[in-house]
Amino acid sequence: xxxxxxxxxxxxxxxxxxxxxxxxxxxxxxxxxxxxxxxxxxxxxxxxxxxxxxxxxxxxxxxxxxxxxxxxxxxxxxxxxxxxxxxxxxxxxxxxxxxxxxxxxxxxxxxxxxxxxxxxxxxxxxxxxxxxxxxxxxxxxxxxxxxxxxxxxxxxxxxxxxxxxxxxxxxxxxxxxxxxxxxxxxxxxxxxxxxxxxxxxxxxxxxxx
Amino acid sequence: xxxxxxxxxxxxxxxxxxxxxxxxxxxxxxxxxxxxxxxxxxxxxxxxxxxxxxxxxxxxxxxxxxxxxxxxxxxxxxxxxxxxxxxxxxxxxxxxxxxxxxxxxxxxxxxxxxxxxxxxxxxxxxxxxxxxxxxxxxxxxxxxxxxxxxxxxxxxxxxxxxxxxxxxxxxxxxxxxxxxxxxxxxxxxxxxxxxxxxxxxxxxxxxxx
Amino acid sequence: xxxxxxxxxxxxxxxxxxxxxxxxxxxxxxxxxxxxxxxxxxxxxxxxxxxxxxxxxxxxxxxxxxxxxxxxxxxxxxxxxxxxxxxxxxxxxxxxxxxxxxxxxxxxxxxxxxxxxxxxxxxxxxxxxxxxxxxxxxxxxxxxxxxxxxxxxxxxxxxxxxxxxxxxxxxxxxxxxxxxxxxxxxxxxxxxxxxxxxxxxxxxxxxxx
Amino acid sequence: xxxxxxxxxxxxxxxxxxxxxxxxxxxxxxxxxxxxxxxxxxxxxxxxxxxxxxxxxxxxxxxxxxxxxxxxxxxxxxxxxxxxxxxxxxxxxxxxxxxxxxxxxxxxxxxxxxxxxxxxxxxxxxxxxxxxxxxxxxxxxxxxxxxxxxxxxxxxxxxxxxxxxxxxxxxxxxxxxxxxxxxxxxxxxxxxxxxxxxxxxxxxxxxxx
DNA sequence: TATGAATGAGGTTTCATTCAT
DNA sequence: TATGAATGAAACCTCATTCAT
Numbered sequence: 001x002x003x004x005x006x007x008x009x010x011x012x013x014x015x016x017x018x019x020x021x022x023x024x025x026x027x028x029x030x031x032x033x034x035x036x037x038x039x040x041x042x043x044x045x046x047x048x049x050x051x052x053x054x055x056x057x058x059x060x061x062x063x064x065x066x067x068x069x070x071x072x073x074x075x076x077x078x079x080x081x082x083x084x085x086x087x088x089x090x091x092x093x094x095x096x097x098x099x100x101x102x103x104x105x106x107x108x109x110x111x112x113x114x115x116x117x118x119x120x121x122x123x124x125x126x127x128x129x130x131x132x133x134x135x136x137x138x139x140x141x142x143x144x145x146x147x148x149x150x151x152x153x154x155x156x157x158x159x160x161x162x163x164x165x166x167x168x169x170x171x172x173x174x175x176x177x178x179x180x181x182x183x184x185x186x187x188x189x190x191x192x193x194x195x196x197x198x199x200x201x202x203x204x205x206x207x208x209x
Numbered sequence: 210x211x212x213x214x215x216x217x218x219x220x221x222x223x224x225x226x227x228x229x230x231x232x233x234x235x236x237x238x239x240x241x242x243x244x245x246x247x248x249x250x251x252x253x254x255x256x257x258x259x260x261x262x263x264x265x266x267x268x269x270x271x272x273x274x275x276x277x278x279x280x281x282x283x284x285x286x287x288x289x290x291x292x293x294x295x296x297x298x299x300x301x302x303x304x305x306x307x308x309x310x311x312x313x314x315x316x317x318x319x320x321x322x323x324x325x326x327x328x329x330x331x332x333x334x335x336x337x338x339x340x341x342x343x344x345x346x347x348x349x350x351x352x353x354x355x356x357x358x359x360x361x362x363x364x365x366x367x368x369x370x371x372x373x374x375x376x377x378x379x380x381x382x383x384x385x386x387x388x389x390x391x392x393x394x395x396x397x398x399x400x401x402x403x404x405x406x407x408x409x410x411x412x413x414x415x416x417x418x
Numbered sequence: 419x420x421x422x423x424x425x426x427x428x429x430x431x432x433x434x435x436x437x438x439x440x441x442x443x444x445x446x447x448x449x450x451x452x453x454x455x456x457x458x459x460x461x462x463x464x465x466x467x468x469x470x471x472x473x474x475x476x477x478x479x480x481x482x483x484x485x486x487x488x489x490x491x492x493x494x495x496x497x498x499x500x501x502x503x504x505x506x507x508x509x510x511x512x513x514x515x516x517x518x519x520x521x522x523x524x525x526x527x528x529x530x531x532x533x534x535x536x537x538x539x540x541x542x543x544x545x546x547x548x549x550x551x552x553x554x555x556x557x558x559x560x561x562x563x564x565x566x567x568x569x570x571x572x573x574x575x576x577x578x579x580x581x582x583x584x585x586x587x588x589x590x591x592x593x594x595x596x597x598x599x600x601x602x603x604x605x606x607x608x609x610x611x612x613x614x615x616x617x618x619x620x621x622x623x624x625x626x627x
Numbered sequence: 628x629x630x631x632x633x634x635x636x637x638x639x640x641x642x643x644x645x646x647x648x649x650x651x652x653x654x655x656x657x658x659x660x661x662x663x664x665x666x667x668x669x670x671x672x673x674x675x676x677x678x679x680x681x682x683x684x685x686x687x688x689x690x691x692x693x694x695x696x697x698x699x700x701x702x703x704x705x706x707x708x709x710x711x712x713x714x715x716x717x718x719x720x721x722x723x724x725x726x727x728x729x730x731x732x733x734x735x736x737x738x739x740x741x742x743x744x745x746x747x748x749x750x751x752x753x754x755x756x757x758x759x760x761x762x763x764x765x766x767x768x769x770x771x772x773x774x775x776x777x778x779x780x781x782x783x784x785x786x787x788x789x790x791x792x793x794x795x796x797x798x799x800x801x802x803x804x805x806x807x808x809x810x811x812x813x814x815x816x817x818x819x820x821x822x823x824x825x826x827x828x829x830x831x832x833x834x835x836x
Numbered sequence: 837t838a839t840g841a842a843t844g845a846g847g848t849t850t851c852a853t854t855c856a857t
Numbered sequence: 858t859a860t861g862a863a864t865g866a867a868a869c870c871t872c873a874t875t876c877a878t
Contacts, residue, residue: 011858032241036852037861046860048854057852156413158406166383166407173382174375197367198375204365205414220841245869255843260870429837450659454873455840464839466875475873574831576824584801584825591800592793615785616793622783623832638862663848673864678849843875854864 015053018043019067022060023104031061059127066130072100073138080141086149087203090167093142094199097171098192142167146206155206163206174198224262227252228276231269236315240270268336274320275339281309282347289350295358296412299376302351303408306380307401317384351377355415364415372415383407433471436461437485440478441522449479477545484548490518491556498559504567505621508585511560512617515589516610560585564624573624581624592616642680645670646694649687654733658688686754692738693757699727700765707768713776714830717794720769721826724798725819735802769794773833782833790833801825 021043025034036057040047054060075096079089143164149155155163174195230252234243245266249256263269288301310317352373358364364372383404439461443452454475458465472478497510561582567573573581592613648670652661663684667674681687706719728735770791776782782790801822 035850040861047852048860048862049858051853052858156410162403162406163410165403166410169383169403169407170379170411171382173380173384174378175382194371194374194378197371198378201365201372201375201411201414202379203414205410205412209418223841244867256869257844257871258842261841266869453871458840465873466840467838469874470837574828580821580824581828583821584828587801587821587825588797588829589800591798591802592796593800612789612792612796615789616796619783619790619793619832620797620828621832623828623830627836641862662846674848675850675865676863679862684848839876839878841876843872845872847871848869850868851864851866855860855862857860 011053018045018050018053018060019063023064026061026064027104055124059124062127062131066127066134068100068104069131069134069138072096073134073141075100076138076141080144086145086152086154089145090149090203091199093145093167094171094196094203097175098195101175101195139164139168149206153208156208167202167206170198170202227254227259227262227269228272232273232313232316235270235273236313240266245269264333268333271336271340273316275336275343277309277313277316277320278340278343278347281305282343282350284309285347285350289353295354295361295363298354299358299412300408302354302376303380303405303412306384306408307404310384310404314384348373348377358415362417365417376411376415379407379411429471436463436468436471436478437481441482444479444482445522480545480549484545484552486518486522487549487552487556490514491552491559493518494556494559498562504563504570504572507563508567508621509617511563511585512589512614512621515593516613519593519613557582557586567624571626574626585620585624588616588620645672645677645680645687646690650691650731650734653688653691654731658684663687682751686751689754689758691734693754693761695727695731695734695738696758696761696765699723700761700768702727703765703768707771713772713779713781716772717776717830717833718826720772720794721798721823721830724802724826725822728802728822732802766791766795776833780835783835794829794833797825797829 018039022034022039025039025042028034029038036050037047039060040050043050050060054063076093079092079096082089082092084092143160146155146163146167147160150157150160150163227248231243231248234248234251237243238247245259246256248269249259252259259269263272284305285302288298288305291298291301293301352369355364355372355376356369359366359369359372436457440452440457443457443460446452447456454468455465457478458468461468468478472481493514494511497507497514500507500510502510561578564573564581564585565578568575568578568581645666649661649666652666652669655661656665663677664674666687667677670677677687681690702723703720706716706723709716709719711719770787773782773790773794774787777784777787777790
């Protein structure tokens with residue numbers, strides 16, 4: 001491994017350190033209340049250094065979402081070509097979502113919040129492209145499976161994109177909603193059951209009779 | 210009508226003016242980019258005046274959500290005691306949601322975003338109570354109908370609260386997701402179709418076979 | 419009594435009401451933290467009305483001091499022509515101070531604080547004249563008694579004004595200092611003893627041997 | 628001198644720069660009329676920088692008083708163990724006070740004004756502790772000397788703390804009063820003579836016959 | 837005379853970002 | 858590459874004061 005590569009790797013590692021620190025701080029305080037200084041301090045770096053790795057606060061924040069979106073995309077795509085039934089694939093999708101929710105519910109929520117007009121502007125084109133790329137990757141995988149299901153006569157004969165939209169949207173919605181109820185009521189235990197019930201219903205609703 | 214009443218009404222109207230102006234500005238810029246001065250100027254008032262009607266920016270913003278949540282709750286509750294079938298009631302719920310989405314999608318989204326830990330703190334107790342009140346009002350109405358459906362053997366035998374959660378959460382999720390796709394792709398026309406498909410699937414999934 | 423006089427009296431009474439309310443609020447919160455609205459509400463009036471009786475907040479505040487200064491001056495002057503010894507007169511001065519301190523220590527302190535360059539400017543000439551008038555009235559009375567004492571050979575042969583200054587200044591100083599200690603230590607009981615000791619020492623120090 | 632020490636010194640110097648600028652502005656305008664922007668500009672810094680060194684306006688202001696109180700305490704303590712008579716020590720106290728008054732009468736006045744309930748709250752605990760510390764340091768030194776004088780039979784047989792209170796309070800009172808007269812009459816020349824006379828009287832009054 | 841809603845200037849404070857070292 | 862002190866723009870909010878009723 002040459003010096004250049006080692007440096008690249010070192011740089012990449014440092015980037016991940018920052019992202020990790022940022023995840024902690026953003027999760028705890030939300031986008032606006034989190035300060036760059038706090039994140040820097042959590043990463044054991046100085047504020048100035050953050051700007052060597054990220055153009056600004058916005059992009060640092062978005063990177064979190066992209067990271068998780070990327071992971072989501074990868075995991076979802078893994079499912080597509082597995083040698084299992086369509087229904088099992090859909091169930092795997094559910095498990096991926098739950099697993100990601102477990103890993104960091106706050107950032108997942110941030111991801112779904114990303115759409116607030118406020119956030120979506122201000123992003124550099126490059127970042128926006130990435131966002132779209134990973135988003136459509138995950139989305140495409142789901143569409144593929146849904147299409148497979150429709151063609152096999154297992155799912156109702158709707159436009160596959162529409163069905164995939166519903167699937168994804170409902171996932172996201174349940175995550176958000178469930179999280180909101182958790183905040184308002186200080187209850188935690190119903191999160192996963194509700195997620196599972198939701199998925200069950202949606203899948204059942206998609207099935208052709 | 211006495212002087213006192215006239216004044217009350219005048220005051221109420223002024224409050225609504227401010228809320229209207231705030232809706233416009235918040236919708237266009239998002240919470241953080243919107244400034245009180247901008248809102249005041251949109252309401253043709255001076256900044257100081259806003260603070261006669263709302264304790265701070267946060268509460269003004271939340272008032273928007275409360276307003277729409279209240280409307281949602283009222284409309285949903287109207288449905289409960291109508292002399293129609295359970296399925297028709299659920300469909301009415303769907304129509305209410307779509308109608309509210311049409312009225313002001315941005316604020317509806319704000320409502321569902323309200324949960325971000327960041328926002329939920331800083332609210333005065335009174336406002337938080339209202340939020341909970343209208344939220345549980347709407348929620349309760351849905352639960353009642355779902356329970357009715359389960360008892361009539363129309364819906365699957367799940368815990369009514371869980372089913373209602375799923376219904377509501379999926380509504381919210383679809384709204385958010387669909388909106389996010391609209392922003393990312395600058396497409397608008399698929400919003401309502403997707404909403405309808407989603408509701409169809411969810412309702413179908415809830416039905417006992 | 420004619421209508422004009424009745425109105426004058428009515429007006430004067432209202433003025434005093436406001437001053438009373440202001441005393442309460444200023445005492446509790448200090449000049450800057452007290453708001454005109456609070457004072458108005460304490461006087462069961464509306465903010466606007468205050469401005470019919472006082473040009474601005476500053477003057478309202480100063481009126482308190484003038485009021486107490488006037489009272490102080492009157493009481494001190496009463497002493498001058500009483501048929502008692504010089505030493506008894508000086509002791510009466512002490513009692514007047516203690517009595518006024520008892521009546522409203524906060525405003526007395528405000529009076530002594532009045533000098534802060536900040537406050538002293540911004541006063542209308544009329545008010546400033548009053549301040550000087552009552553101040554020199556009280557001061558003059560003390561000087562007269564001190565002079566009497568010097569001439570009788572009871573007090574040391576210093577310039578009477580200088581002695582009077584010392585007397586007055588020490589009074590004021592003890593009041594302020596003692597009050598400051600009260601605040602810092604939450605002790606209250608040593609106020610009057612210290613005042614008395616101070617006066618004893620000063621009087622004793624003024625005496626010719 | 629290592630880099631760390633140089634930085635510390637640099638930082639300390641910057642702090643003093645700010646304090647100096649603040650002294651000028653606060654002295655000229657008083658606490659409320661002075662603005663942070665003005666102080667920053669006087670220190671040739673930007674407003675934000677002030678907040679790197681002081682938590683807020685209040686603490687910056689208090690720092691001035693603490694500074695002078697510290698100096699006062701140090702100078703007063705120096706006197707205690709000098710090999711001079713009790714009376715000479717008391718006279719040294721007087722000189723210290725006069726010297727400090729000469730150095731910056733405005734801030735000395737601020738120090739004595741600090742007690743206004745309004746100001747005393749809002750201070751961080753740390754600052755309050757410092758205030759108490761230096762205050763009781765100076766006070767303690769005076770008490771020690773007074774006690775010495777009483778035990779030597781030079782001073783009247785009062786409680787030493789009470790005598791010290793009177794001494795200190797009268798000092799403070801004379802400073803404040805004299806200053807107030809200066810403001811009201813635009814005379815300056817009588818300040819020091821009055822101060823001296825006051826101290827003479829008080830000391831004389833404390834003496835046992 | 838009394839009201840009290842409205843004003844709007846102005847201050848404090850925060851914090852993302854820069855740049856000299 | 859890393860630092861972290863300094864920046865300074867910009868926002869929220871307060872509140873003395875006004876004025877139409």
